[in-house]
């Protein structure tokens with residue numbers, strides 16, 4: 269199991285409060301709490317992330333008004349045709365749909381599909397001749413999204429339980445991979461990019477909204493599983509992100525838009541929400 273931080277870490281003192289994506293504002297105390305890890309493994313990170321999103325899937329009816337930001341406001345895409353109970357459960361940090369340029373008949377894979385908003389927006393665009401597969405490792409999210417799909421009668425969407433590092437999808441399946449605020453949560457980003465490359469058809473597009481940094485966060489900062497799960501301290505430097513995409517074979521990897529994300533200035537690196545695109549040759 270890969271270690272992601274120095275085993276001798278001690279958590280740095282307090283960042284008072286951070287407005288985070290993914291549905292909440294977290295307040296950090298000055299002492300390490302039970303889910304602060306000094307030597308977190310990839311499995312520890314997956315469990316911490318699953319625990320947070322499992323809780324949100326089971327308890328939140330809406331992310332607008334329960335202490336979280338209303339992330340649906342981040343969409344430039346028209347989301348009015350999606351029922352409010354789905355649209356208001358947006359845990360993302362951007363709008364992958366507006367950069368994906370989806371066309372009728374395409375196959376879309378949504379990494380970390382959560383409550384299903386981006387999958388349903390994609391399904392409207394690819395139409396009956398296309399299809400959408402949402403992948404999420406949190407069982408309660410898959411259940412929530414599947415129930416919403418059945419209620420709305422989308423016949424061209426399915427949700428599969430699995431990790432985006434090892435997707436339960438055959439090679440050369442997708443025309444487009446989208447994702448909204450998820451890859452930053454993965455302990456091994458390169459494994460995600462490798463598997464995205466495998467799953468895409470030749471000529472396929474990668475179009476995601478994600479959290480990135482300028483400069484690297486410290487291993488102390490990364491050791492805080494609250495901040496990691498809130499889509500903050502799992503984020504990596506934007507150039508490292510783009511280079512990792514190139515290293516697994518993607519071309520035209522670029523940031524098309526970047527906006528300051530966290531209002532917490534205590535982190536050692538600037539944190540951004542970015543739109544990132546690339547292509548499988």
Ligand SMILES: C[S@@+](CC[C@H](N)C(=O)[O-])C[C@H]1O[C@@H](n2cnc3c(N)ncnc32)[C@H](O)[C@@H]1O
Nearest residue numbers: 290321358359360380382404405406431432448
């Ligand atoms: C911040 S939420 C975003 C959900 C959705 N994309 C949205 O915009 O509302 C992150 C989602 O990704 C899932 N997730 C995080 N890491 C994952 C991984 N390594 N593999 C599969 N799913 C993951 C979580 O369970 C959660 O549902």
